Amino acid sequence: MTHLKSTACAFALMTGTAFAGSDSITIGMGLEPPNLDPTGGAAAAIDEVVYANLFEGLTRFGPDGSVNPGLAESWTVSDDGTVYTFKLRADVNFHDGTDMNADDVVFSLDRARADDSTNAQKALFAGIDSVTAVDPLTVEVKLSSPNGNFPFNMAWGDAVIVAPESVEQAATHPVGTGPFQFKEWAKGDHVTLTRNADYWGAQPALATATFKFISDPNAAFAAMMAGDVDAFPIYPAPETLAQFDADPRFKVIVGSTEGETILSTNNKAPMLDDVRIRKAIAHAINRQDIIDGAMFGYGTPIGTHYAPHQPAYVDLTGNSAFDPEQSKALLAEAAPDGVKLRLMLPPPAYARRGGEIIAAQLREVGIETEISNLEWAQWIEQVFKGKDFDLTIVSHTEPADIGIYARPDYYFQYDRPEFQDLNATLEMTSDPDQRTGLLAQMQQIISEDYVNGYLFQLAKTGVANAKIQGLWENAPTQANDLTGVSWSE
Incomplete structure (x- = not known):
């Protein structure tokens, strides 16, 4: 009803x-x-x-971005950083009345990291060697290498705890804790x-x-x-x-999000595997026109895949400043016969409105685009899973997700070993200053490789009674x- x-x-x-x-x-x-x-x-x-x-994980994010206890009331980590021991809360039941215990945690994490897992963020679990139920309220997770970010990873929605008795119906009739x-x-x-x-x-x-x-x-x-x-x-x-x-x-609630809004680029598509063409696209984009035209002024320009409100953010917007003449020069060198690309747009207004603006900006430098408006299910199947696209616009709202650029099989298909090595080092590093330095290098690399067109950080614009x-x-x-x-x- x-x-x-x-x-x-x-x-x-x-x-x-x-x-x-x-x-x-x-x-x-x-x-x-x-x-x-x-x-x-x-x-x-x-x-x-x-x-x-409805669903909860071992840990959870607070409204300030902090990582707080969830179904685990506490946890400890071994001196070498490879073993996390989670103490679970007592007397927790799933909505169907079955109890939540260490066996459910083992099931959930093993399911998420399995070879046939359909988890969209499977990389969060890639470093897990084993998950063991020490007793009904204690779980031991052994990692292949130290990862000071593991409690953060467990706070993602993709890491919630599910039960084997009810997980098959989760898509249409979810049962959580x-x-x-x-x-x-x-x-x-x-x-x-x-x-x-x-x-x-x-x-x-x-x-x-x-x-x-x-x-x-x-x-x-x-x-x-x-x-x-x-x-x-x-x-x-x-x-x-x-x-x-x-x-x-009413009250208007304006805040920040983790949503890097990007012109996602298929780095293995014909022509787009040439960094000169990707660079030409980046310099053809006037970010402020998109922010004003698609978001009515709400949004912060970005030049890499990292949130400006984060302490480790580096302002690299100058690497891809609006410069249509440079775009034309790059295209004359790399594609004298012209460029025509497919631009697939999912439903959000920022994508549909922004796509029309970007198409016009690209046309000004000689790049033609064929726009297709897709519903989410089609976008997920064709673009995200099928990698059958040239360009798309989407806001990546997952927290601190620059690590996706270390995954060559991710939908924009970027493959650079130096970046992957830095990301692996980052995962093993807990010192804040060292992490900041590594993150700065990673931001610089993807900015200079023009992996994607970096547009703006999505603002959280809400209205409430x-x-x-x-x-x-x-x-x-x-x-x-x-x-x-x-x-x-």
């Missing part, structure tokens, strides 16, 4: 009178997840529904979660949470204004934010964590 407020409640919201004490919320989302299994899908929309709400449990999924419309009365931790203030899927920006605006949606944490129509900001019924409190301002991971959300009196 579609979650609708009563006429009286809708009127209260529209007139600005108090509608307090509610224990239900409707969250707007621009994209519907293709499934609800975060261990078997790459779409950010999956985690936006289930992370911390979180404070909310799955109620229904009306395909094309909404997913509803309800409070888990048997949750091991503090009970959430909300009894019901409905995630309403509204892809059209005009419909999103109308839904917020009518009170049919209580909050849109990632609002798809930034052009109307000023109207909400001027209306006391002014009486809602506890929504995340920033997005250290792709999540709509409702565990601390409530209505004020």
Whole structure:
């Protein structure tokens, strides 16, 4: 059943009178997840529904990006950094009533790292040599080499703990350990979660949470204004934010995300395997025009795949500054007969709007593009899995994910051994200053190789009823964590 407020409640919201004490919320989302299994899908929309709400991992991200205890209440690491011992919380049950214990952790991590694993972030588990249940509440993870980042890796949505009894239905009827449990999924419309009365931790203030899927920006605006949606944490129509900001019924929440928005480039595609053409593309792009035209001014220019709010960020935008004359000179040398490329665009507004702007900018220097608008399922199959594309635009919202450039089989197919060696060293390094130095070198390499067109860091632009409190301002991971959300009196 579609979650609708009563006429009286809708009127209260529209007139600005108090509608307090509610224990239900409707969250707007621009994209519907293709499934609800975060261990078997790459779409950010999956985690936006289930992370911390329905599924939990050994560790979890806090709203400030910190790594906090999750299903593991504590952990220790051996002196050589290769053995992590996790102490699990007692009396934790899955939503179907089965208990969560060390065997489930062993199952989840072994499943994620198996040869036939479909986990979108399988690299997170590649360094695991073995996972052992020492006793029902103790798990020992042995790594092939030291990795000070291992608790961080375990906080990703891809590393949540699942049970062998229920994992096969996770895509459509997920069973986790979180404070909310799955109620229904009306395909094309909404997913509803309800409070888990048997949750091991503090009970959430909300009894019901409905995630309403509204892809059209005009419909999103109308839904917020009518009170049919209580909050849109990632609002798809930034052009109307000023109207909400001027209306006391609402609050605009602007923060940062981990989303590097890039013109992803197939480095093994014909012509694009030539760094001169990739460089020509980079210098043809006017980032500010894209930020202004597609995001209405919200976004921070980037010149590499690293978030500007992170301490280790290096500003390399100068390497790919807007310089159409340089683009034309490079193309005259590398492709005198011209360049024509396929530009595949997924559904987000930043991609569709940005794609039209980039196509026009590339045309100005002599690069023709054929635009195809894809739905997410098709984009995942053709672009992300099939690598059948030339260019695409997507925001990589996973936290601190520069390591994807060390994976030659990743969808943009970049293969540089020097980068892979640096990444391997980074994974074994815990000293903050040494890590910063390594990250600076890695950022420099991919910037100078023009692996992708680096556009902007996605801003988190949200709108909410002014009486809602506890929504995340920033997005250290792709999540709509409702565990601390409530209505004020």
